[in-house]
Amino acid sequence: GPGEVVIVGAGPGDPELLTLKAMRELQAADVIVYDRLVTPAILELARREARRVHVGKEGHGASCRQDDINALIVDLALAGERVVRLKGGDPAIFGRTGEEVAACREAGVPVRVVPGITTASAAAASLNASLTHRDHAQRVQFITAHDRHGDLPESLNLAALADPLATTVVYMGRRTASKLATRMVESGLPSDTPVVAISNVSRDDQDSVHSTIGNVARGIDLPEDG
Amino acid sequence: GPGEVVIVGAGPGDPELLTLKAMRELQAADVIVYDRLVTPAILELARREARRVHVGKEGHGASCRQDDINALIVDLALAGERVVRLKGGDPAIFGRTGEEVAACREAGVPVRVVPGITTASAAAASLNASLTHRDHAQRVQFITAHDRHGDLPESLNLAALADPLATTVVYMGRRTASKLATRMVESGLPSDTPVVAISNVSRDDQDSVHSTIGNVARGIDLPEDG
Numbered sequence: 260g261p262g263e264v265v266i267v268g269a270g271p272g273d274p275e276l277l278t279l280k281a282m283r284e285l286q287a288a289d290v291i292v293y294d295r296l297v298t299p300a301i302l303e304l305a306r307r308e309a310r311r312v313h314v315g316k317e318g319h320g321a322s323c324r325q326d327d328i329n330a331l332i333v334d335l336a337l338a339g340e341r342v343v344r345l346k347g348g349d350p351a352i353f354g355r356t357g358e359e360v361a362a363c364r365e366a367g368v369p370v371r372v373v374p375g376i377t378t379a380s381a382a383a384a385s386l387n388a389s390l391t392h393r394d395h396a397q398r399v400q401f402i403t404a405h406d407r408h409g410d411l412p413e414s415l416n417l418a419a420l421a422d423p424l425a426t427t428v429v430y431m432g433r434r435t436a437s438k439l440a441t442r443m444v445e446s447g448l449p450s451d452t453p454v455v456a457i458s459n460v461s462r463d464d465q466d467s468v469h470s471t472i473g474n475v476a477r478g479i480d481l482p483e484d485g
Numbered sequence: 486g487p488g489e490v491v492i493v494g495a496g497p498g499d500p501e502l503l504t505l506k507a508m509r510e511l512q513a514a515d516v517i518v519y520d521r522l523v524t525p526a527i528l529e530l531a532r533r534e535a536r537r538v539h540v541g542k543e544g545h546g547a548s549c550r551q552d553d554i555n556a557l558i559v560d561l562a563l564a565g566e567r568v569v570r571l572k573g574g575d576p577a578i579f580g581r582t583g584e585e586v587a588a589c590r591e592a593g594v595p596v597r598v599v600p601g602i603t604t605a606s607a608a609a610a611s612l613n614a615s616l617t618h619r620d621h622a623q624r625v626q627f628i629t630a631h632d633r634h635g636d637l638p639e640s641l642n643l644a645a646l647a648d649p650l651a652t653t654v655v656y657m658g659r660r661t662a663s664k665l666a667t668r669m670v671e672s673g674l675p676s677d678t679p680v681v682a683i684s685n686v687s688r689d690d691q692d693s694v695h696s697t698i699g700n701v702a703r704g705i706d707l708p709e710d711g
Contacts, residue, residue: 268606275506278496278602282505349602351609351616352625360613372613374606376504376575380494383577384598387586390577391627397638398645399578400626403617412623419624419645 262289262336264363266356268349268375269293273461274300276376284373285309288343290335292328296347298462305343325355329362336368349377353403353430377401379428381461390426398425404432404439411435411442421446433458433481440476448472456481488515488562490589492582494575494601495519499687500526502602510599511535514569516561518554522573524688531569551581555588562594575603579629579656603627605654607687616652624651630658630665637661637668647672659684659707666702674698682707 265284270276277285285291285305292312293302302311314328328344335342350356350372363370379401383390390399400419406412420427420443429439436456444450450473457467470480491510496502503511511517511531518538519528528537540554554570561568576582576598589596605627609616616625626645632638646653646669655665662682670676676699683693696706 268610270504273506275509276504276600278502278504279508280499280501283501349606351606351614353617354615355619356613357615357618370613372610374502374602374610376600376602377606380575380577380600380603384494384600387582387596387598388577389580389583391579391629392583393581393633397640398626398628398642400624400645400651401617402624407619414623414650416624416645416648416650419626419642419648419651422642422645424640424642425626425645 261368262338262340262342263369263371264332264336264342264344264359265371265373266344266346266350266359267373268354268377269297269301269345269347270376271348271378271381271461272296272298272301272459273381274298274304276381276461277301277304278373278375280373281375284343285345287341289340291343291345292332292335293345294347297345301345309343325358329359332359333362333366333368336363337366346375347378349375352377352401378430378460382428382455382457385457385461385465386455386467390428396424396426398422399428400425401428401430403430404435409434411438415439415442417442417446421448423449423452432456436475436481437478440472444472444476450476454480487594488564488566488568489595489597490558490562490568490570490585491597491599492570492572492576492585493599494580494603495523495527495571495573496602497574497604497607497687498522498524498527498685499607500524500530502607502687503527503530504599504601506599507601510569511571513567515566517569517571518558518561519571520573523571527571535569551584555585558585559588559592559594562589563592572601573604575601578603578627604656604686608654608681608683611683611687611691612681612693616654622650622652624648625654626651627654627656629656630661635660637664641665641668643668643672647674649675649678658682662701662707663704666698669698670702676702680706 452472514535678698700706
């Protein structure tokens with residue numbers, strides 16, 4: 260009979276941020292198909308006999324071969340394997356899960372999704388901070404600052420992003436940070452709005468820089484390349 | 486010496502959605518101070534000897550006694566207890582974590598935060614769905630539809646909420662769903678925009694209704710009270 264595909268969120272990197280359910284799926288897998296963003300310490304938690312297949316996908320970066328990944332997980336499941344498709348963070352947030360689910364359904368392969376800790380939650384926790392506050396930030400929004408070419412997306416809703424009553428979390432924001440900050444300030448966000456730039460969230464080498472949107476727009480206070 | 490406060494996200498209800506880190510904190514706690522939204526199955530995972538204190542807080546509802554909760558966790562920690570402050574979902578998202586962290590800091594009590602699976606992630610996973618899609622939803626935003634009196638907040642950014650290129654997740658949305666949907670349609674969101682209303686996410690009694698924003702505005706297709 261056919262196997263199945265379980266799309267599992269690995270969280271941001273610290274193995275302790277896996278869910279109990281994700282852990283169980285890793286220990287029941289025949290094959291684990293994982294991204295660049297999944298850490299070695301997480302892969303070590305999987306069943307020893309499970310094959311590990313690195314697909315080297317970089318989120319919304321230019322190197323995506325999403326069609327190849329879709330075909331790989333479908334073919335493995337059709338061959339009877341229990342496939343864990345392991346993604347950094349939460350599969351529902353900038354993870355291209357919809358495309359992988361659609362590919363499985365078209366091929367008649369059973370598919371399930373196990374949520375993960377999204378990087379925004381782990382980043383806030385590491386700062387002892389909230390993303391919302393009933394008096395100051397009644398809305399929180401997540402965007403990615405990469406389109407399929409690695410550039411700042413054209414279709415940003417700048418009115419939504421310039422709202423001083425919202426917290427904005429930018430995923431994969433390093434390369435276009437200064438350009439995005441400039442647009443946000445031009446759209447009315449006060450230039451003294453606080454910014455925290457965090458890299459390698461939840462990992463031993465997590466680093467953060469506290470700044471303002473005005474300074475980021477001027478190209479200062481950015482984290483170094485990790 | 487003083488104890489400490491660890492603010493821990495319990496996720497949406499299924500104990501399997503706890504993180505390994507949250508589990509460890511539960512098993513090391515002297516006292517667990519928990520909300521209405523935390524399920525009995527999760528409390529069972531705590532150390533047998535730990536005292537359980539139910540503070541009955543209902544998110545942003547009218548029954549909040551946030552000052553009392555702040556004083557309770559601070560006093561317990563000052564008495565030397567290892568306190569786990571257990572919250573439904575993720576502490577950073579509509580959890581009033583900022584106020585509890587501030588109270589601990591003012592009292593000189595060590596405080597840490599452990600992230601949890603937010604309900605939006607678990608809801609999307611249960612539907613095998615993404616909250617983002619590179620072609621259709623480049624922004625995802627979370628709001629709560631309750632102000633401190635249980636009414637729809639006055640200061641909603643309706644332009645941001647009516648954006649057809651965003652996914653909007655409404656926490657605690659049942660009571661004001663029709664009113665909010667009406668405002669979103671009046672602000673330009675197409676009335677055939679799909680809506681899924683989900684209650685008791687990740688629990689055995691999870692229920693969902695698939696509808697459109699137009700129908701919700703007309704007061705039909707709402708989930709029943711759970």
